[in-house]
Amino acid sequence: MQDKRVIFPGVVVPLALLLPQLAITFVFFVWPSLRSLQGSLFEQDAFGLSERFVGFGNFARILSDPGYLSALGVTLVFAVATTALAMSVALALAVVADRAVRGSAVYKALIVWPYAIAPAIAGVLWWFLFNPTIGVLPRLLAPLGVVWNHFLNGNQALLLVIIASAWKQVSYNFLFFLAGLQTIPPSLLEAAEIDGAGAFARFRAIVFPLLMPTTFFLAVVNLVYALCDTFAVIHATSAGGPGTATTTLVYKVFRDGFEALDLGGSAAQSVVLMLIVGALTIAQFRYIERKIHY
Amino acid sequence: MSAATGPYEPRGAARLAETAGAWLLAVLWILPLVYAAWAAFHAPEFSARFSPLAPWTLENFVRAWEAAPFARYFLNTFVLVTMTLACQFLLCTLAAYAFVRYRFVGREVVFALVLAQLMIMPDVLIVENYRTMSRLGILDSIPAIALPYVASAFGIFLLRQTFKTVPKELEDAARIEGANDLQILAKVYVPLARPIYVAYGLVSVSFHWNNFLWPLIVTNSVESRPLTVGLQVFASTDQGIDWSIICAATLMTSAPLLLGFLLFQRQFIQSFLRAGIR
Numbered sequence: 129m130q131d132k133r134v135i136f137p138g139v140v141v142p143l144a145l146l147l148p149q150l151a152i153t154f155v156f157f158v159w160p161s162l163r164s165l166q167g168s169l170f171e172q173d174a175f176g177l178s179e180r181f182v183g184f185g186n187f188a189r190i191l192s193d194p195g196y197l198s199a200l201g202v203t204l205v206f207a208v209a210t211t212a213l214a215m216s217v218a219l220a221l222a223v224v225a226d227r228a229v230r231g232s233a234v235y236k237a238l239i240v241w242p243y244a245i246a247p248a249i250a251g252v253l254w255w256f257l258f259n260p261t262i263g264v265l266p267r268l269l270a271p272l273g274v275v276w277n278h279f280l281n282g283n284q285a286l287l288l289v290i291i292a293s294a295w296k297q298v299s300y301n302f303l304f305f306l307a308g309l310q311t312i313p314p315s316l317l318e319a320a321e322i323d324g325a326g327a328f329a330r331f332r333a334i335v336f337p338l339l340m341p342t343t344f345f346l347a348v349v350n351l352v353y354a355l356c357d358t359f360a361v362i363h364a365t366s367a368g369g370p371g372t373a374t375t376t377l378v379y380k381v382f383r384d385g386f387e388a389l390d391l392g393g394s395a396a397q398s399v400v401l402m403l404i405v406g407a408l409t410i411a412q413f414r415y416i417e418r419k420i421h422y
Numbered sequence: 423m424s425a426a427t428g429p430y431e432p433r434g435a436a437r438l439a440e441t442a443g444a445w446l447l448a449v450l451w452i453l454p455l456v457y458a459a460w461a462a463f464h465a466p467e468f469s470a471r472f473s474p475l476a477p478w479t480l481e482n483f484v485r486a487w488e489a490a491p492f493a494r495y496f497l498n499t500f501v502l503v504t505m506t507l508a509c510q511f512l513l514c515t516l517a518a519y520a521f522v523r524y525r526f527v528g529r530e531v532v533f534a535l536v537l538a539q540l541m542i543m544p545d546v547l548i549v550e551n552y553r554t555m556s557r558l559g560i561l562d563s564i565p566a567i568a569l570p571y572v573a574s575a576f577g578i579f580l581l582r583q584t585f586k587t588v589p590k591e592l593e594d595a596a597r598i599e600g601a602n603d604l605q606i607l608a609k610v611y612v613p614l615a616r617p618i619y620v621a622y623g624l625v626s627v628s629f630h631w632n633n634f635l636w637p638l639i640v641t642n643s644v645e646s647r648p649l650t651v652g653l654q655v656f657a658s659t660d661q662g663i664d665w666s667i668i669c670a671a672t673l674m675t676s677a678p679l680l681l682g683f684l685l686f687q688r689q690f691i692q693s694f695l696r697a698g699i700r
Contacts (some may be wrong), residue, residue: 130600139527141603142463146532157539161552167550173624213473221451228437237687238448241455246632249649252657253454257663264457295519296620300452300694307695356543364654378635380547386639387550398546409541417462 133273152415158379161402167395186396195372196380196397203376206290207354214294214350217345218301225302226309236306243299247357251364254292278366282373285366292365293358301346308342309335348412377401432610457522462669475537482670489667492674498564502637502648503630506568507623508562512621514577521578522585537552544634552639573628577622584615601688619695624686631679649675 166362168186190196201382225235242250258278260266266276280286312335320330360379368375368383375383377397385394426474443469447582449456462483484493520526521533544551551570552561588611596606612619634650641647649657653675655667673680683690 129676142520142524142526142529145516145524149517149578150532152513152569152577153535154538155554156544156551156570157542157547158535160554161542162545163550164547168535173576217451221444224440224447228440228444233450233687235444235683236691240687240691241680241684243454243682244628245455245672245676246634247648248632248634248654249676252654252668253458253672254555256668257457262665290635293609295451295454303694345545355543358651363634364657379524379544382548382635382639385551394549398549401546402542405543405546406541413667413686418636 157189164395164398164402167392168399171392182392186392190393190396190400193393198372199375199377199380202372202374203355206286206293206358206374206376207351209290210293210297210354210358211347211350213290215301215346218292218298218346219305219339221298221302222305222309223335225306236303239302240299242296245296247293247296248364250296251292251361252276254288254295254361255365258288278370280370282370285370285374287364289365291356293354294363296361297350297353301350304346305339305341314336341350345412346350347410352408352412355401355405355408410414435546458652458669458672461666462673464666466664466666481676482666486674487672490652490656492649492652492671494644495647495649495675497629498646498652499650501649502564502567503510503627505625506571506630507566507567509572510574510577510624510626510655511619513573513608514581515612517573517578518581518585519611523603531636536575536578539573540579544570548636548639551636555640562641562643564646566640567633567646567648568630568638574626577626580618580622581615584618588614620689624690624693628682666681 135192169181169183171185221239225232225239245253250320257263258276260277260279263276269276276284278288316334317330317348320334325333355376358376359382361380362374362376366374368379378401381394381397381401384390386395461468463477463478463480465479465481517536521529536673547570555561555566555569577640592610592614593606597609601609632650633648634654637648637653638654641651644652653671
């Protein structure tokens with residue numbers, strides 16, 4: 129892009145402007161990232177008194193550790209299920225909101241509200257709703273023959289954290305889907321109807337393809353959310369248990385780093401997580417970069 | 423958006439059914455909130471019994487308020503989000519201005535560093551950042567919660583995009599009037615980017631009001647704990663606290679954001695859409 133702005137040479141003024149930001153970035157991003165990278169290549173004793181270079185030993189260790197592989201599996205199921213649930217519910221709500229209530233302000237306010245609830249607090253809410261002794265939902269499920277106890281049943285615990293995590297994210301996805309739906313020209317849908325396409329055919333042939341960019345963008349946002357931002361929900365609902373049934377990668381970084389004090393392993397896990405999130409963010413960033421040049 | 427119904431929309435009874443279905447879905451979706459509100463405003467014996475005659479009460483709120491230092495938690499959260507936002511505005515504005523207005527050695531490298539930061543979630547770096555805070559001797563303080571977030575790469579990125587669209591003519595006019603670089607920033611650039619500041623501010627405030635993992639790790643006293651951590655500590659300390667009180671505390675701590683969402687609904691929605699990422 130041709131920049132017609134008067135550009136000033138020199139280093140002193142821009143450096144002074146950038147200095148505060150650069151200082152923070154260095155201390156809280158560059159330095160800890162390098163330290164994690166370095167830490168992942170060394171083995172430390174729990175008191176941080178001695179270090180021994182182990183190369184990729186920590187990576188080899190975590191990748192052959194059944195606990196880590198289990199966390200990787202849990203994370204995969206959790207992230208995909210949370211994303212799928214949050215996006216499909218949001219799409220359904222957006223479609224009915226667009227068709228039947230024409231995006232009414234009150235309707236939008238209702239759906240957006242869960243987004244204002246902190247994940248940690250949402251976790252507490254769901255924990256109570258599903259609580260086997262005092263919760264309402266297990267009592268409703270009992271006549272259906274479902275014995276709900278997420279303290280004992282790992283699959284139920286996983287389902288609980290998926291629902292609790294998706295709940296809040298639906299609000300966010302809803303806004304984007306609704307905005308996407310409202311940009312679809314009605315004339316296109318009218319033309320399709322004249323050609324004899326039913327409601328479902330219209331959705332599949334016109335609406336869904338036109339929503340693809342939104343869907344892709346949201347899929348990345350939701351996956352990153354599920355990978356990184358769901359610690360609070362898990363901490364408040366299941367605390368990673370029972371056993372390790374709901375221990376995701378971020379939860380394990382926290383557990384190993386702050387509870388088990390396996391610093392080398394924790395650092396190696398951070399690096400792996402950074403690589404995954406980095407790859408997802410590059411995909412997302414490409415999309416934003418294309419969109420944001422207005 | 424026209425008020426008339428388009429020809430592709432449902433008509434008559436089908437339309438009515440669909441509208442009812444839409445509202446039903448929405449109510450179902452916020453049922454956990456409705457339920458929390460019910461429990462919060464009724465005596466504990468009604469927390470699982472739904473009777474239209476159940477008497478309403480504020481007792482749960484009073485007891486929750488007395489059971490934990492919520493006034494202090496509110497103050498902490500308020501100080502935290504204000505401090506974070508003020509620092510973010512200042513740092514991001516200066517940095518974005520430097521990227522747009524000046525050509526200097528290493529500009530591309532520094533900007534690449536900002537973009538790289540967009541890719542790293544601070545939650546991944548908690549172990550190392552905890553050590554840094556410990557070395558700085560500011561563990562368990564509000565600045566320690568705010569610091570890793572104040573050089574927001576996302577804020578710089580948004581503002582840089584906006585500053586790029588400021589017309590050169592305005593800047594020239596200001597220069598002829600004798601304004602220096604910083605005055606041009608304050609008088610020309612910042613006012614024109616006001617909607618972006620509002621959008622970014624709403625996203626930042628709602629994020630930091632609700633942030634949990636980092637504050638949980640870095641604080642351990644009433645004096646620095648924000649609401650989210652305080653409520654969690656309160657809800658998990660002992661088995662004796664009853665559900666109605668927890669619900670009251672939950673509503674109380676979320677009320678400012680819930681109200682904010684209601685009052686500034688349009689701005690919130692626009693800022694999320696504009697911001698693209700949280």
